[in-house]
Amino acid sequence: MDANTVLLAVVIATALSFDFTNGFHDTANAMATSIATGALRPKVAVGLSALLNFAGAFLSLKVAATIATGIVDTGAITLTVVFAGLIGGLAWNLLTWYFGIPSSSSHALIGGVAGATLIAAGASAVKGAAIVSKVLIPAVLAPLAAILVATVGTYLVYVLTRNVSEGVRTRGFRYGQIGSASLVSLAHGTNDAQKTMGVITLAMIANGTITKDAGTPMWVIAASATAIALGTYLGGWRVIRTLGKGLTEIETPQGFAAESSSAAVIFASSHFGLPLSTTHVCTGSVVGAGVGKRLAEVRWSVAAKMAAAWLVTLPAAAMVGALAWAGATLIGGALGVTVVFALALLLAGALYLASRRRPVHAGNVNDDWTGRVAPTPAVREGAA
Template identity: 55%
Template sequence: MGFKHSIYWLSKATAFSAPQNAGRLWIKSLYRLSRTAYRGARHSAPVESTRRIHMGIRSPLRFGLPGGSPTVCSTAVNIELMVALVIALALFFDFTNGFHDTANAMATPIATGALRPRVAVGIAAVLNLVGAFLSTTVANTISGGLINEGPSGVLITPTLIFAGLLGAILWNLVTWVLGLPSSSSHALFGGLIGAAIVGAGFASLNLTVLLSKIVLPAVLAPIVAGLVSFLATRIAYATTKKRQRDGFRVGQIFTSSLVSLAHGTNDAQKTMGVITLTLIAGGLQPANSSPQFWVILVCALAIAMGTYTGGWRIIKTLGHGITDIEPAQGFAAEAATAATILASTHLGFALSTTQVASGSVIGTGIGRKGASVRWRTAGRIALGWVITIPAAAAVGALAALVAHFGWWGILFDAVVATLIFVAIFLISRRSRVTAHDLAHANPAHFVRPKPRGNKAKLAAAAATAAAAATRAAPAKGVEP
């Protein structure tokens, strides 16, 4: 019950935030998925049973009934507190979403040296900020139909959203430490599934729809993007001469900016939807209304700040870890990513940005002769994708289970989550990856293995340098 309703209303809220753009297919599919589940739920479960689900908030938040929350007065503070907590958490999720997904757009231009790392994330941040505003300025006239949806009314529990967000954030942070590009949408969805399973049981999960809307697209996205990227790379290398290929650096700036803008218009919407939904559920905003301006503003700022922080680890994996990227490859890969994302959002088959971007990088690695794809890294990334939903779901479920114990449970959740976040941050300090580490373009590493930086690196590089020197010595001896 909880799952069906919460996901239903969540997706509905996200859908109403920008349905005029055909590019909301991802949200639409989420909506369809939940709608199917929701229809089943309305007939099967009585409303009373859900009152037991969310003990965190004693008064049921009810839609569709006049005077929906009769017992608000005694627990009004609690609801407001809970709403504030969920908003804070949603913004934090938005932040992690930002730095997690910078790599999709900016990994390849950074890797080829088309843009300096700081400049690249700066452009991405601005475009994400602009994108977040672009897509909701049109969304003011949206009806959405959040109210009057059935005679029994629908219950939505901020507690479940809280638990789901915890799962999503935690998984985003774990994959960030491991440097794995994984879909933030999948993490959010997984977290909510987990929280809902605790609320409504496994029966609430519509596995067929899950498979067709999330699992299969996740398999197909990298294949399509990889194919496009492979062909594009072949074309780029067949058309141009070797010395001309630096010209692609300029093109990269534009294609990666396009990907970044597309990301901005899509991803900030998710958080806006979550926050708006929570506000409506808490009775702080009338149902049927679009996101308030401050919601749009804080979401845009959160995702832009996250983007500017730069998920350097993921940028490193995508730009250097999978394959070594040259400017022509970078251009081909970004063009493939942009084309695939735009095609998927406008022609009717939702694909995840992260998976498309990763597929493009792999495709361009296969496409250039002499380049090699590190399949081990690619395999790790794929494994990360497989685990994303179950892992986020597990955390979400655990958090929801604890949250069932009322305010102490929620407090416990919050404290434990904070401790884990701090621990992850401390772990990340052990092996720092900064903008400075990525400041040198790929070819520089391989053409001139000249050690730079501190003495430890110098010593480590000495062995390879010596080996290279012995090999190069005879040739050099002849020249003068």
């Protein structure tokens, strides 16, 4: 086995590792509100989400094409650059998961790839205009659109059911949430799993394994779908806590409106090939669900902290991607990439062990980065 084949194998393993972290990091996007309202039990919710994430990955390839050829110049890309970009996204995912911050896995990946490309091949190899039009502008508009749709939807839900008894309304919308949460999971698979497919395709193009116009191989689609589904099944309980209870107290009609709004926006972005942040969309929908219900409390300080984390995601991941490229290049070849990958695994292991010493459970003021005492045991790590 030659050095390039070993290098490509390490890059693909890193990409699938990122996809795995994307799954457990973004489980909250689909299921946080359903778990918080009691519409779905935690293990049932993450199991259903995993299956639908897997299925959604096969529905479209437009986002994968955008990542593979629309962000950076493929002619200037090497396997080491792709690897370093993945490390940037992976490291940011792990850190934000540990602190329970609902940050964007999509922007972490794009930032990592852009940062590694910038230091390796110069600014001309980064398609700045494409990043602005396909990443940054949607990053601003998508949560705003989700807030608007969820606000209107929540208001209409309460108006249309104002003569329905509270018990009947709650039971009805709990059933409705099963469907709406399923749609979000399916939509998440159509958007987020494709980002890993696009990066693996980019690596294979850089290695000369496939041509630029060959498209994404079926085994790449299947592997990416499996990795994100497995990550989803393990569940991102820290992020679920923040998104499900940190922004606003969610009732079942609000949860239904928020999930339906998220699914609509994500499906629309996948149709147009935009690598949208599902985290931004789902957070915007939860905020909109709080705004749309009269007298509901929205914790704007928590929303502001989330927005601040979103602002630093691209540059932070880009910096890590650049450092990973420099480290791998300094050591050289497949050995350099393997060493950096091993360091990333050590980081993952250290954060996992630290998380076990600071578990997510009801009543702990350190349940999430909001610093609040958890009001309900509904989102308990490992709860049945």
